[in-house]
């Protein structure tokens with residue numbers, strides 16, 4: 001009987017990403033019966049180990065990291081489809097070996113689909129794509145060949161182009177899945193619905209009603225063991241170019257006229273075309289780079305390093321909807337709280353009732369602004385801050401919150417981003433993946449910012465671990481009359 005087989009190959013199958021994210025995601029998909037038919041996995045690394053040991057390691061990782069409970073009785077069925085292959089991915093002979101292994105598996109199948117997942121160091125991305133192409137592993141008449149590639153997608157525009165060229169010469173464009181795992185986050189997808197499906201938000205989503213927007217992704221952790229990568233990259237390349245630009249896209253893009261991945265991607269690219277650093281017209285500036293105290297003593301970090309572990313930017317969007325509205329982006333390591341969120345500050349209403357602005361009504365003068373907070377992680381939800389009369393006073397105004405907690409309301413564990421992204425790749429759905437055009441535009445912005453500040457090349461501003469970053473980032477907002485909504 002004709003069969004379809006689906007094999008996923010994790011290049012870097014024994015790494016942190018594979019154990020912490022990919023293995024639990026595959027396990028969850030298995031429990032939810034969302035794995036494709038006749039699924040199997042080949043994990044690849046250089047170390048010698050048996051498949052039996054590999055399965056034990058996968059089981060330990062799944063028990064530790066999966067949101068689903070461990071099902072001892074079901075595990076053997078999944079485990080027996082998981083194997084380990086030791087090979088060096090910089091060596092052409094390894095691909096011949098791999099080809100033989102895959103050929104054996106294909107024999108009884110009419111179609112044998114292959115999903116290659118690149119969970120290795122970024123310097124291996126180009127050689128692997130070239131080897132896969134040269135060894136005819138990237139194209140087949142007998143089933144699809146797809147590749148999922150982790151960030152970082154290049155180090156700058158030039159290296160990103162080189163990587164993209166290598167991928168495109170081996171794989172067809174519709175088979176290249178460029179991962180930005182923020183796009184798999186439930187709340188990020190929800191933002192478009194919140195914006196476009198609510199009569200109280202859709203008409204207000206523009207410069208007539210919105211004063212400023214803040215997009216933050218902050219972490220409590222430092223760089224851990226990732227010094228070798230991080231000291232070369234820094235916060236701008238590691239976070240702003242990818243995750244924060246994607247958050248900016250969903251908040252600020254025009255309404256796409258359909259949900260076709262191509263339309264959504266084109267709409268984002270149009271937005272990125274209009275994004276620039278805010279013209280430097282106030283003394284607060286438009287860019288603050290910071291470094292936490294003690295960073296230069298971290299493992300694998302160069303002495304006297306100038307790499308930024310914090311970045312805050314003030315961006316302008318040069319289109320009719322957003323003219324005059326500053327978009328502040330902020331990310332950093334060793335900050336006070338782990339959170340990814342978007343804060344929309346609305347303009348205060350005109351003084352229709354002058355008594356609302358009297359000093360005895362608001363001691364600090366002025367009305368508190370309405371604030372809409374879209375919480376992306378770790379908590380997911382929406383908070384709307386609005387004004388009421390404080391009970392038991394004549395007319396004192398206080399700001400209060402309407403708080404929607406997504407997991408509380410639906411009593412479900414929202415699927416992990418990687419779970420959704422893997423399911424999408426198996427199903428051939430590109431909508432939650434970045435297109436090359438988006439990546440190119442985002443790099444263009446980052447390169448322009450770095451190019452323009454090259455002769456300065458200053459040491460980043462210092463900040464204390466556990467703080468909200470350097471004081472200069474507060475001053476950037478203060479100069480415009482704002483503050484960070486932490």
Ligand SMILES: NC(=O)c1ccc[n+]([C@@H]2O[C@H](COP(=O)([O-])OP(=O)(O)OC[C@H]3O[C@@H](n4cnc5c(N)ncnc54)[C@H](OP(=O)(O)O)[C@@H]3O)[C@@H](O)[C@H]2O)c1
Nearest residue numbers: 012013014015016017045046047088089119120121122150
């Ligand atoms: N960790 C995360 O949460 C995370 C999140 C987002 C993106 N990423 C990206 O994902 C990629 C992997 O990150 P990671 O943290 O998982 O790295 P990692 O823990 O260092 O794992 C690297 C993996 O690659 C294998 N490997 C290295 N060189 C090889 C070679 N020449 N041939 C075959 N296998 C080789 C290693 O196995 P051997 O040692 O046995 O060779 C190991 O399985 C990186 O590009 C990273 O930037 C990671």
